Amino acid sequence: MKNKFAQFFIKSKFAVTYCSCGLPGPTHRMIDLSQPLVAQGPFDVIVHKLSDVIVEADRDSQSQQLLTNFQSYVSAHPSTVLLDPLPAMTQLLDRFASYRIMNKLHNSLRDWRICSPPYLEIHHASDILTIQQAMVTQGLSFPLICKTRVAHGSQSHEMSLIFSAGSLADVRPPCVLQSFVNHGAVLHKVFVVGDRHFCVERPSLKNFPSGPCDRKTIFFNSHEVSKPESSSHLTLDEQMPCLPPPSSEAVAALVKELRVQLGMALFGVDVIISIHTHTLTVIDINIFPGYEGVPQFFSSLLCHIESVLDKQTAASPQAAGSPESTQATGSPSAQTASL
Ligand SMILES: O=P(O)(O)O[C@@H]1[C@@H](O)[C@H](OP(=O)(O)O)[C@@H](OP(=O)(O)O)[C@@H](O)[C@H]1OP(=O)(O)O
Numbered sequence: 315m316k317n318k319f320a321q322f323f324i325k326s327k328f329a330v331t332y333c334s335c336g337l338p339g340p341t342h343r344m345i346d347l348s349q350p351l352v353a354q355g356p357f358d359v360i361v362h363k364l365s366d367v368i369v370e371a372d373r374d375s376q377s378q379q380l381l382t383n384f385q386s387y388v389s390a391h392p393s394t395v396l397l398d399p400l401p402a403m404t405q406l407l408d409r410f411a412s413y414r415i416m417n418k419l420h421n422s423l424r425d426w427r428i429c430s431p432p433y434l435e436i437h438h439a440s441d442i443l444t445i446q447q448a449m450v451t452q453g454l455s456f457p458l459i460c461k462t463r464v465a466h467g468s469q470s471h472e473m474s475l476i477f478s479a480g481s482l483a484d485v486r487p488p489c490v491l492q493s494f495v496n497h498g499a500v501l502h503k504v505f506v507v508g509d510r511h512f513c514v515e516r517p518s519l520k521n522f523p524s525g526p527c528d529r530k531t532i533f534f535n536s537h538e539v540s541k542p543e544s545s546s547h548l549t550l551d552e553q554m555p556c557l558p559p560p561s562s563e564a565v566a567a568l569v570k571e572l573r574v575q576l577g578m579a580l581f582g583v584d585v586i587i588s589i590h591t592h593t594l595t596v597i598d599i600n601i602f603p604g605y606e607g608v609p610q611f612f613s614s615l616l617c618h619i620e621s622v623l624d625k626q627t628a629a630s631p632q633a634a635g636s637p638e639s640t641q642a643t644g645s646p647s648a649q650t651a652s653l
Pocket residue numbers: 324365465466467468470503536540541582584598600601602603604605606
């Protein structure tokens with residue numbers, strides 16, 4: 315069953331607050347983003363999942379206005395803690411940005427042999443020869459998995475598996491092409507809440523023969539393969555090798571590094587283990603995921619909120635009781651190939 319608290323966020327797509335306001339014990343309440351925020355505050359902490367609003371703000375003036383009002387409030391109240399900061403979250407809504415972060419992990423986590431598959435950004439329609447050349451330069455190999463640039467919303471889970479150069483015409487930019495890594499159809503979801511994390515196994519895509527082959531592109535929706543209840547023909551692998559789970563030390567190092575890189579406390583990382591190299595391979599980073607299968611989620615969130623507030627009080631006791639907004643940001647940058 316889905317975590318109820320997370321489901322509350324997912325359904326509402328709106329902000330929720332944790333607000334002590336002089337009352338005994340923590341209280342929380344919904345924020346109505348369409349109403350003036352000052353009248354609804356003050357807030358010690360705002361926990362939110364504004365992905366819909368952020369994505370829609372690009373083309374919808376009402377969402378743009380909601381976001382602007384929210385940002386203005388946050389800027390004017392620097393001691394109100396925002397979980398998580400908007401710029402940090404925004405970068406994860408764009409696979410071009412999140413893959414650059416993932417791509418840097420093999421350097422920062424070299425000792426743990428953690429990596430992400432080679433990929434290519436496709437910005438606009440490109441001819442097959444140009445894509446093929448870029449694939450060689452970037453070390454991509456067939457099969458490829460093709461994912462939309464936008465990482466949030468129903469369309470973002472529509473993907474394809476491309477098996478040969480002849481099928482590169484199926485690519486729909488803007489998107490990323492990523493080498494498919496055989497991993498025995500097991501996905502490890504790492505759910506992070508502050509300095510705690512939890513690993514949950516999920517079904518995943520089955521192995522495919524390495525190298526190009528004469529097979530038509532497979533179009534699929536990732537929610538049909540990697541949700542707890544998923545049971546697709548794409549996840550059923552008769553000769554599934556039994557792989558060891560990811561080392562807990564390596565996962566802890568990954569989470570620690572990403573918390574710093576992202577400047578976030580509530581996120582999820584999708585990890586697979588290569589059947590050939592046993593390398594821990596990062597394929598996706600999610601904003602405020604569902605925490606399904608993590609019964610400790612709510613208590614961990616409260617613990618994290620308390621520790622953030624304690625640190626804030628210790629750092630500036632005079633600010634306690636007069637919430638203004640606090641944000642941490644990650645600003646990763648890296649060279650990458652794109653078309
Ligand atoms: O697609 P995934 O990796 O299974 O993770 C999803 C995903 O983050 C999804 O967000 P979005 O792609 O719709 O933006 C989350 O849904 P909500 O936006 O409805 O919260 C899911 O919660 C994530 O699922 P999971 O908890 O399985 O990681």
